[in-house]
Amino acid sequence: MNPAPRTGGRRGRPHSELRSRRLRATLAMAVVIALVGVFVVRLADIQIVQASELNAQSLNKREIRQVTYGDRGDIVSSDGTVLAGSVTRYNITAAPAFAEDVTVTETAADGTTSKQPLTVEQVLARVADITGGDEAAMQKSISDDPEANFAYLVKGVDVDAFRAVRDLKNSGVSWLYYERQSARSYPNGSVAGNLTGFIGTDGPQAGLELSADQCLAGTDGLQTYERGADGVQLPGSTVTTQEAAPGGTLSLTIDSDLQYMAQQAVAEQAQAIGAESATAVVQEVKTGKLLAVADWPAVDPNDVNLTKDVADLGSKAFTSSYEPGSTFKAMTAAMLLDSGKAAPTSRVTVPYSRTFPWGGEIHDATFHPTEQLTLTGVLRDSSNVGISLLGQNLSAEQRHDYMVKFGLNEPTAVGFLGEPTSGVRPASDWDQQTSINTMFGQGVQTTAVHVAGIFQTLGNHGLRLPTSLVEGCTAPDGTVTMAPSTEGVQAVSPAAADSTVNMIEKVVSDGDLKDVLTIPGYRVGAKTGTAEVAKSDGTGYGSDRIVSVAGLAPAEDPQYVVVVTFTKPSTIKTSAAAAPTFNKIMSQVLEMYRVPPSTEPAPVIPQTW
Incomplete structure (x- = not known):
């Protein structure tokens, strides 16, 4: 007499086990879909919803704005002699956030080059020596806000001092910068000085410099450039957003x-x-x-x-x-x-x-x-x-x-x-x-x-x-x-x-x-x-x-x-x-x-x- 057939052999799986595996697969797929959805939503939020705001924030971190100064107009006598004129001066600035020890390349008189390590303090000492500025004040400008992108080191240096600072920057001090400005000069000294007046730290102070300021004052402009993560200005990134304009020439009757x-x-x-x-x-x-x-x-x-x-x-x-x-x-x-x-x-x-x-x-x-x-x-x-x-x-x-x-x-x-x-x-x-x-x-x-x-x-x-x-x-x-x-x-x-x-x-x-x-x-x-x-x-x-x-x-x-x-x-x-x-x-x-x-x-x- 033959035995009865087996109903639970190895040929098949119980329905409960199949359902369990299908459920896990479904759940895994749902999780994947959910994660992808989150990423898609986040990406859309970043690229579409917050795009302009984030771009602006990013730009602000790398974009540097500089004022360009409109030259002040001349005061001239009836014979064309300049009694008051403008000369080019420079403000030396720095980016404290990028201020760090550097190695500069120095060129000797015979044309040979060498590497010279300089600490931040030594760089500032060199700037002070070149410009005649206050080294202690420069140190304070750097340390007051070490996360800042801008700080003045010394203002109103002449062209020779500016060129020396520029050479120092080009030798490897990427966190040094400079801006051009217009300063006042009176080539004939006291001749008509009681008439011309003078310019102080707060602007025109007396005489024609003050009363004719509307004629003489230049209009400042604005330009921007972008800076990389290392603080170095990116070549070709300068954009002038407003042109500077010089002031007028004030002609006097004075001989x-x-x-x-x-x-x-x-x-x-x-x-x-x-x-x-x-x-x-x-x-x-x-x-x-x-x-x-x-x-x-x-x-x-x-x-x-x-x-x-x-x-x-x-x-x-x-x-x-x-x-x-x-x-x-x-x-x-x-x-x-x-x-x-x-x-x-x-x-x-x-x-x-x-x-x-x-x-x-x-x-x-x-x-x-x-x-x-x-x-x-x-x-x-x-x-x-x-x-x-x-x-x-x-x-x-x-x-x-x-x-x-x-x-x-x-x-x-x-x-x-x-x-x-x-x-x-x-x-x-x-x-x-x-x-x-x-x-x-x-x-x-x-x-x-x-x-x-x-x-x-x-x-x-x-x-x-x-x-x-x-x-x-x-x-x-x-x-x-x-x-x-x-x-x-x-x-x-x-x-x-x-x-x-x-x-x-x-x-x-x-x-x-x-x-x-x-x-x-x-x-x-x-x-x-x-x-x-x-x-x-x-x-x-x-x-x-x-x-x-x-x-x-x-x-x-x-x-x-x-x-x-x-x-x-x-x-x-x-x-x-x-x-x-x-x-x-x-x-x-x-x-x-x-x-x-x-x-x-x-x-x-x-x-x-």
Whole structure:
């Protein structure tokens, strides 16, 4: 009898085992699919969703931005001499994050090369030795933020130092960098330094550098380059995102040679007479252009630390107010002639002094017996009493209005920094004594440039032209801005102005200082001034003086005005101290500009009666 067949033999597997294997395979496949899905999602997130952000982060880690500096424009004189210009300087920088010891390749004089290991400290020591920088400060710049990509080591090194640092970098110090910048230079030192001003660490600080900054300032640009993981700049990676643009050229009316001579002249005399300060102004009559504005003490913009008193950093010819004294009498005479209240031959009896019902008193500079003078004689002798007797024919309001026409109530058209806003108070504010004193230059404030404007007006047949110092600003594209106005104001009639010039000729030809003021071959008209200086406590006038001479030449056809002032001289305290300098500068002006000698004789005008 055969045995029954076996149902669980080796020919097949139980269903449970097959199901288990299939389940494991399914699970494995699901895990693989899930992992692939995660990677795909993550990849999509990186490459699509976060692509721009991650690219920017990556770029920021390798992209370095550098400012490229637009050169500052030049300040030039009328003859093209550069008074202020830009020179190339370099800032030496480093990447602290990549600062490490290096091995540099050094080349000997015979051309052989060698390897030299240098620590970070030794590299910085070499940079300090090359540039004259502070090694300790460089060490601190590196250590303050060791993860930084940028730090300054030394600023403003010259081209020679830059080249030496560049050679050091190229020899193997990849973490050293540099950037170009524009620095300021004043090639002629103190010549016109009081006018140009200067640049400090915080930018323009004074003078035209500050007031004309909109013309002179360049526009900075921007460029980027990429750096590899080792901190080395990648070749060909530099991209300029914004071009730098230079500033404009500021052209002045100043003649640099005349400016130098005028500065030397006032400096020499100021020191000789012990003056606190001095100015000289030369102005062209027919244009109003300032050809020289000299100040002493002078300023060297290359080293302003040499100027001990900050009050000397600007131009006192523009900014220092003073009571001009007798130079004012020429304008008072022109007022009288223009209004018909007097003529050059008008007669007046002139005692030494004069007292007033309110208790005031005026007197002339030196004692004299009572004299019989004409208006011309009053100007020749510079009589305070005489000009007051004639000047009282005009009301205070009338004289004030004339002063306004002569431009004394406002800053000059130059608008130089620090100019006083007003030197003439309304006539309603004058007391009786002030009303008298203004006729001979007391009780009213002016500047040397304002006084030059008075004589420019008289020399130009009564037409006051705007005083100009700047010819214009020429942009890199040739566009010219800042051109001065040429619109004048008729302050007095041509006849009144011309007659006044004829009268002040007698100061030079017949006055006490004729031996000093006369310029052989030329007719010169001038007026001297010895102004008292008010006490600081307001109790009247002390012993200090401001001495001056203002004049023009040639008198028959005035071309140039010269005004010189000396503040608080300690030796000669009269206008005799200013006369030699006036003569020296005016003589130089007439020679420099080849003014033909006078051929017409001066008119004969009675000075006494």
